[in-house]
Amino acid sequence: MIGLKRGIVELKPYNPQWNAFYIQEEELISSVITDFLIEIQHIGSTAIPDIVAKPIIDIAVAIDSLRNIEKIIAPLEGVGYIYRGEQGIPDRHLFVKGGEDFRTHHLHVMDKTHYEWKKHIVFRDYLRNHPEEAKRYSELKMKLAKEFENDRESYTENKSTFIQNILEQVLKNQ
Numbered sequence: 001m002i003g004l005k006r007g008i009v010e011l012k013p014y015n016p017q018w019n020a021f022y023i024q025e026e027e028l029i030s031s032v033i034t035d036f037l038i039e040i041q042h043i044g045s046t047a048i049p050d051i052v053a054k055p056i057i058d059i060a061v062a063i064d065s066l067r068n069i070e071k072i073i074a075p076l077e078g079v080g081y082i083y084r085g086e087q088g089i090p091d092r093h094l095f096v097k098g099g100e101d102f103r104t105h106h107l108h109v110m111d112k113t114h115y116e117w118k119k120h121i122v123f124r125d126y127l128r129n130h131p132e133e134a135k136r137y138s139e140l141k142m143k144l145a146k147e148f149e150n151d152r153e154s155y156t157e158n159k160s161t162f163i164q165n166i167l168e169q170v171l172k173n174q
Contacts (some may be wrong), residue, residue: 001055002021002046002055002057002104002105003053003055003056003098003102003103003104004019004055004056004102004103005100005101005102005103006100006101006103006152007150007151007152008149008150008152009054009144009145009148009149009150009151009152009155010054010055010129010145010149011052011053011054011142011145012053012054012055013052014046014048014049014050014051014052014053015046015055016049016098018046018047018053018055018057019042019046019047019070020164021071021104022042022046022047022057022059025057025059025105026040026042026059028053028079029059029061029076029079029172031076032072032075032076032078032079033061033063033072033076035057035062035066036064036065036068036071036072037061037062037063037120038062038063038064038112039061039062039112040059040060040061040062041059041060041120041121041124042057042058042124043058043059043060043120043121043122043124044056044057044058044106045058045141046058047124047128048124048127048128048134049128049133050134050135050138051105051127051134051137051138051141052138052145053140053141054106056103056104056106057105057106058106058108058120059105059106059107059108059132060108060110060116060117060121061107061108061109061110061118062110062111062112062117063109063110063111065111065171066091066093066110066111069093069109069165072109076095076107077144080097080098081095081096081097081105081107082095082096083095084096089116091110091111091114092109092110092114092116093101093108093109093110094106094107094108094109095107095109108120118171120172122167122170123163123166123167123170126166126170127166133166136162137159137162140159140162141159143170144158144159
């Protein structure tokens, strides 16, 4: 299943159903913002086979223009998303599904040229294609989850060096 209380770090073994949950959500999102949608991608650890993940489906959505962000809020709210604004990342808008006690989806809306888009896709694809690095990342996540089980911010912050090293390695070779 999917869903987790906000702020808590609880990792689950990879579940192939996560992709089915993503596909279902992709169809729903696409159906309500089709006029603005450029691309939609399953991102985050639930998109990487064989690693542990918080059971929350992360989705990246590229729209035609951020000037249209106001036009997609109501349709997305109509299918259960809550608009949270930029949340500290300029020009990346966050929507969440589920309440504070049971968050199931994070929807990251941005322009396809945004660095956050590239970062998510590059990191996901690298780990999909390098199982030994995916295993190292999974082990790091398990260690951090024990240390920061009630502090998701610190958990996330402490993964950043690993993520940044991968991104620097991949992006310098492109």
